[in-house]
Amino acid sequence: MATYGQKCGNCGEPLTPRGGLPSRFCPRCGCRLPTSPVSAPGNVPATARRVSAPAIASLVLGILGLPMGCIPFGLAAIFLGMYAHGRIESSRGRLTGKGLATAGIVLGIISSGLWLAICAGAL
Numbered sequence: 001m002a003t004y005g006q007k008c009g010n011c012g013e014p015l016t017p018r019g020g021l022p023s024r025f026c027p028r029c030g031c032r033l034p035t036s037p038v039s040a041p042g043n044v045p046a047t048a049r050r051v052s053a054p055a056i057a058s059l060v061l062g063i064l065g066l067p068m069g070c071i072p073f074g075l076a077a078i079f080l081g082m083y084a085h086g087r088i089e090s091s092r093g094r095l096t097g098k099g100l101a102t103a104g105i106v107l108g109i110i111s112s113g114l115w116l117a118i119c120a121g122a123l
Contacts, residue, residue: 008026008028008029008031009031010029010031011026011029011031013028050094050095051100052084052087052088052091052097052101054084054101055081055088055098055100055104056100057104058080058084058103058104059081059100059103059107060104061073061077061080062074062104062105062107062108062111065077065107065108066110066111068111070115071111071112071115073108074109074111074112075108076108077104077105078104080104081101081104081108082101082105084097084098084100084104085098085102085105088101
């Protein structure tokens with residue numbers, strides 16, 4: 001519903017409550033008003049949130065790197081997780097998946113460390 005203190009984007013009419021209920025249409029021009037305005041960083045509708053793709057990729061690469069002890073998967077998981085953290089922080093609530101990104105970073109560190117341990121033992 002439209003918040004009050006705003007104006008219609010079409011005609012500029014101030015929006016005021018009618019009968020205690022917020023209006024879905026402008027009282028002057030009749031155009032449809034936004035149903036979920038994003039006015040504050042924390043005021044994002046639940047339907048507008050989505051999981052960050054780099055966070056998911058980081059977790060998947062971290063998991064794949066464990067049984068293989070593969071440093072390319074581990075490093076990719078670390079970098080994608082860090083990238084996802086930055087994107088999630090700057091999205092103002094539109095992206096989720098911070099825990100997935102953190103898990104990807106941790107698993108990437110473990111798989112890279114495992115690879116380094118294998119190489120150090122082979123020398």
